[in-house]
Amino acid sequence: MNENKLYKTLRITNITENIKGFKIFSFDSDEVLKYKAGQYLTFIHYEHNEEIRRSYSITSSPVLNESLSVGVKRIENGLFSRLLIDTAEIGDEVKTIGAGGIFILPDNFENYEQVFFFAAGSGITPIYSLLKTVLDGYKRVDVVLIYSNASYEKTIFLSELKEIEKKFPGRFHVKFLFSNTIELSKARLHRNLIIDLLKEFSIAEYAQTLFYICGPEAYMRLCTYTLQENDVPKSNIKREDFVINAAKKRDASPPDTTLHTAFIRLNEEMFNFEVHYPDSILQAAKKANVVLPYSCEAGRCASCIAKCLKGKIWHSYNEVLTEKELEDNLVLTCVGHPVNGDVELLIRTI
Ligand SMILES: Cc1cc2nc3c(=O)[nH]c(=O)nc-3n(C[C@H](O)[C@H](O)[C@H](O)COP(=O)(O)OP(=O)(O)OC[C@H]3O[C@@H](n4cnc5c(N)ncnc54)[C@H](O)[C@@H]3O)c2cc1C
């Protein structure tokens, strides 16, 4: 088992309640935990001897001198969020598989001129890290935040965002939307309001603009459809989904369901095990006691992302990898099946 090498222990060094039912947890650890703005930490917790995993977006920025922090909203009847919000204390330790996710800035980010962030409620968490990183690290890039909440009082990072607005006049534009506003046309985000906001704030061609969206599913769908309908290229829109439902099964099965071997290069170690359909590579790894990174197990979060070095992978579901990422041979082990022969995958967690 490679469990000990993959799991890291974090100590809680600070807890602040930003608004009622939403807390920021800061951590330190013996080894430096590397991350990119927009990523999340996946925590591991044991409940009745069963391992559960929950992911929380990192709110700190890697380019600022900030402690590693995540933001957690208390979910009514939620198992892990209630445990953190109601009982966690400074000094407590939590286990994590480290940072993951691809809701991040692209490698060629300096080619872009503007970023629009659309956030609703606790969807601000990864966006808060991203916007601080862009404002501090990329002085040429203009930043727009469209941020929806139920009310002024229920707005996470309200005072912090107002401070950032003062620090970057002319480069950071924030539009707060509150559902309880009397002027209904400006209360909840809707198609025409998005179009008006694009007209008001857009300063660059859409090809040079990136759009990041995080919020409830219906909110993200509205933003995505409206942007695409207004000629924003699909590849310039990125979404982060917090609520993971079971993977929808594709009607089709892989073109080849015979047994193949997966060779996995995990950081500096090599593992190999047999994968037989209907098991995915991740399911087969679990059976072989090889501990790989994952969170949703549903093709929706990218925690289990790997680079396919040899062979071919068929995905039963994929809501996270773009066409470009698939062309670059990135794959998901949780919904990935080897086809037409053995495969070799590279997974980096550090
Ligand atoms: C990539 C990713 C990033 C995430 N980032 C954050 C973050 O920054 N902050 C944060 O608070 N949460 C975040 N989440 C959600 C978080 O991982 C948990 O799903 C959430 O805290 C609920 O876990 P729980 O154990 O408390 O509830 P569970 O016991 O798992 O679920 C209880 C009930 O709540 C519903 N539920 C689960 N998640 C949510 C949700 N987010 N909103 C409303 N209802 C929900 C479930 O459908 C279920 O009915 C993220 C999730 C993903 C996949």
Ligand code: FES
């Ligand atoms: S674990 Fe979430 S996409 Fe594979």
